[in-house]
Amino acid sequence: MTDDTVITARDISVSRGGEPVLDELSLTIPSSARTLIQGASGAGKSTLFSVLGLLSTPDSGTLKIDGDDAATLPERKRAALRRNHLGFVFQDFKLIDDLTAFENARVPQEHAGELDEDWLNSLFDQLGIAPLTHRLPPTLSGGERQRVAIARALANRPSVILADEPTGQLDPQTTDDVLDTLFSVHETFDTAVVVISHDTQLSGAFDEQYTLADGTLNSGGS
Numbered sequence: 001m002t003d004d005t006v007i008t009a010r011d012i013s014v015s016r017g018g019e020p021v022l023d024e025l026s027l028t029i030p031s032s033a034r035t036l037i038q039g040a041s042g043a044g045k046s047t048l049f050s051v052l053g054l055l056s057t058p059d060s061g062t063l064k065i066d067g068d069d070a071a072t073l074p075e076r077k078r079a080a081l082r083r084n085h086l087g088f089v090f091q092d093f094k095l096i097d098d099l100t101a102f103e104n105a106r107v108p109q110e111h112a113g114e115l116d117e118d119w120l121n122s123l124f125d126q127l128g129i130a131p132l133t134h135r136l137p138p139t140l141s142g143g144e145r146q147r148v149a150i151a152r153a154l155a156n157r158p159s160v161i162l163a164d165e166p167t168g169q170l171d172p173q174t175t176d177d178v179l180d181t182l183f184s185v186h187e188t189f190d191t192a193v194v195v196i197s198h199d200t201q202l203s204g205a206f207d208e209q210y211t212l213a214d215g216t217l218n219s220g221g222s
């Protein structure tokens, strides 16, 4: 592990229903890079997302996040690693409907026990959602909810944002806007961004592109 690597996965294998889904997969995510992982439906994208995000444990292999070996840590420390180093953007946003946009974005800080509302306010400014601070998620558009989800992902200043199908429910224009937002996050906050998507139309300004097939990653888009 070097200082310019945020995630190093080595020989990760996962089986589901007796079938291999990830097969000795290895991946290095450089700091500050924009990485796209594409794959067809059923290729194992969600499985890989949950392993990289410490949301599930692989059957075998090693995973280092910012130098810490996640596989050897007890769950309490894995949770701390997840909270402090990783930000998540889920396809269905996973915002809490009866919390305001700002309260949603504050949730990770509450879990960490470290509130920093100035940072959240600056995120809302930079993501262009300051006017939405007091709005409830059901009153927001898909693109607006996505930006709130990105603010929440950045709440604890992670070194990497993992985005699972972040544009899956959006029209082409909003898809472009969301990618622009993720890329501006990358530039402004020096955060590595990993986008996992089935969408073969996504491409462009990524630094690294992989295709997930047959349990492993190949360099290059599909």
Ligand SMILES: Nc1ncnc2c1ncn2[C@@H]1O[C@H](COP(=O)(O)OP(=O)(O)OP(=O)(O)O)[C@@H](O)[C@H]1O
Pocket (backbone or CB within 6 Å): 016, 017, 021, 039, 040, 041, 042, 043, 044, 045, 046, 047, 048, 198
């Ligand atoms: N609990 C389970 N039991 C059996 N098979 C499973 C289970 N979970 C996932 N799978 C299988 O593992 C494979 C990979 O699933 P995964 O959800 O990671 O794919 P994906 O690339 O994210 O697909 P999609 O784009 O359709 O969401 C699929 O063939 C799926 O049917």
